[in-house]
Amino acid sequence: MFDYEAIRLIWWVFIGVVAIAFAVTEGFDFGVGSLLPFVAKTDIERRVVINTVGATWEGNQVWLILLGGAIFAIWPAVYATLFSGLYVAMLLVLLALFFRPAGFDYRGKLANPQWRNAWDWALFLGGTLPPVLFGVLAGNLVLGLPFHFDEDLRPIYDGSFWALLSPFALLCGVVSLVGTSFHGALFLKCRTEGVIYDRVTLAVNWLGLLLLVGLVVTVAWVLLGLERPEITQMPAHDAPSNPLHKLVIAAGHGWIAHFLDHSWMLAAPVLGFAGLLLAWVLGKGQAKLLAFSFSSLGIAGILLTLGFGLFPFLLISTTNPNVSLTLWDATSSHTTLLLAFWITLVFLPIVLLYTRWVYKVLWGNISEASVLKDTHTLY
Template sequence: MILYELVPYDVLRVLWWVLLGVLLIGFAMTDGFDMGVGALLPFVAKTDLERRIAINTVGPTWEGNQVWFILGGGAIFAAWPPLYAVSFSGFYLAMFAVLAALILRPVGFKYRSKRDSATWRSSWDWALFVGGAVPALIFGVAVGNVLQGVPFHLTPDLMSIYDGSWYGKFLGLLNPFAILTGVVSFAMLLTHGAAWLTFKADGTVAKRARAVGSVSGLVTMGAYLLAGLWLAFGITGYRVTSAIVTDGPSNPLYKTADHAGSWLVAYADRPWIVVAPVLALLGMTMTVRGLRNGGEGSALLWSKLAIFGTIATVGLTMFPFILPSSVDPQSSLTVWDASSSHQTLFVMTVATVIFLPIVLCYTAWVYRVLWGKVTADDITGHSETVY
């Protein structure tokens, strides 16, 4: 027996679907509060000292947190090549906007303190705001469009064709439901950033963060519930209509599918997945409660649970679809027909088993070393403070 055949192909496919979700959740839990702090900067910090306090809560770790985003992109490229090809082509302008915004973050962090000029520093502070707010919004908009289906089809030789104009690749994404899911994402990460600031900062910055985070948390829950109702009664789901072959070749055209019914049929077929939206709402409710009652670590942990539940809700609701096609449902990509080869997934799994624990241990060690609050004395009393 060939070594990679020790693990069945269908098991590896589900495993890498789960791992992709883990990477996306890890990115949202870690780099999410970095983006949240950036988006909160104009509202929680009014003076240069307050802005430096807020920025230094994320300054030492944001680069490491962004690695989860890189790992997620790499996992899509290696484990789900058709998904990478279609999504990065169809969402090209949106991806470009995200990357442009993310590029502003390192420049803003590194440059803002290089000149003792109020105008100079204010300009880079707004760059940090854009670098946090734009990705937080666009990621949610992308999820809303995925739930509705993306206008692409596959040719017989599996070349992906995006059925839309060049401007439609961006403006077409800004439909009402996608904007609503964008609000969910933006408000959720804003709340996560507020929870982080209450945990890492003190004084006025933390007080303002509690106030803003309490409101954004309520907005998150309201928008999340509204999106759920819209998904139930206003968005048509997708379903596979042929026999499902879980260990067959990676060719989406071997199946048949249609655009009918509701996504929420998944909750009738697999009732246990209701745990995801319950955790999302419970986590955000307790986050708001923690922020209002002065909780620090508890609010941050509950916020992480809310993020886990929100992202898990999307993945579990859509399973086995990972990118449905609105113009040709047969071309839709699913867990069972859009993966890399059996051998590739096995080799990637072995590498993950070796290196992921190392990454987690190193990350935990870094946060342990950097434990504690950032205070005004840390900023004014130490010349080595960078940001």
């Protein structure tokens, strides 16, 4: 039904959708964790904040597992390069994520203040470190990574963990953290009341401003200070996957030229900035659900901007640009893509409908009274 070229492009879209779903849903989870020590001062207040995501955080985290599984099945060369070359960084992400289930499940086991305070900080770390590391990863996707392939197409990473922490990548990590915190603050506005609501509103004011300024600086850095590689010779898009069969120059026409050559892509950064700007303006008032919706659209726009800006690259090699991975030469076989496509077409709508139903059932304000009433069923 779909030729090799079409199914490759379809899977690029599918994986992008999964990445956006992860960023939007797990984004506010991370934001709630990073804001926990600052918007909730007493034990009962922190229980209120924790329970705003207590029933859904595990489901949201499944999007990350789905994203990793999809990359493994669809882009095995990308998976092998990232998960072997960036092993230390990936391990740090996993270690940071370990704090989350432990914090949620063990915090309420004892009423001791020191015990609960320790797990509160664990939840804070679990909500703070992953966004920073994911932001650093995004920054390095733009900069490129030092890797090459040997004659057997085995990826060899030529860099180190510390080399990932360049000024631009760290800026992306900070912007990512501010973005998830802003998104989480808007989510808390939708689900809390009283003094927590007031503190969150103040956080929205400052975080929104910092996020917009950070994005402007990041975009300016990319457009004015970074080179973009350009493919000068590429096999047919339906040819077998082999990243060695193309020619790439390290400094092409640049990021601005790339977007201008594909003017429809400009809709992504417009959506990103407009969505976050409207979320900030509305978030300072009473239109809390609308503000959260615009924040979600803004996050989607930012990720689309990253994807469109890199297109068709998936991983850029700074060691040897000719072996950079693209969606045309880093995919699994045609049969694998088709089989995975039909499986996804059946089960992804079910997952989305179930997720929608869960949030519909569980939606509503979490208050101190409701937490005290359900002491044995809530965190």
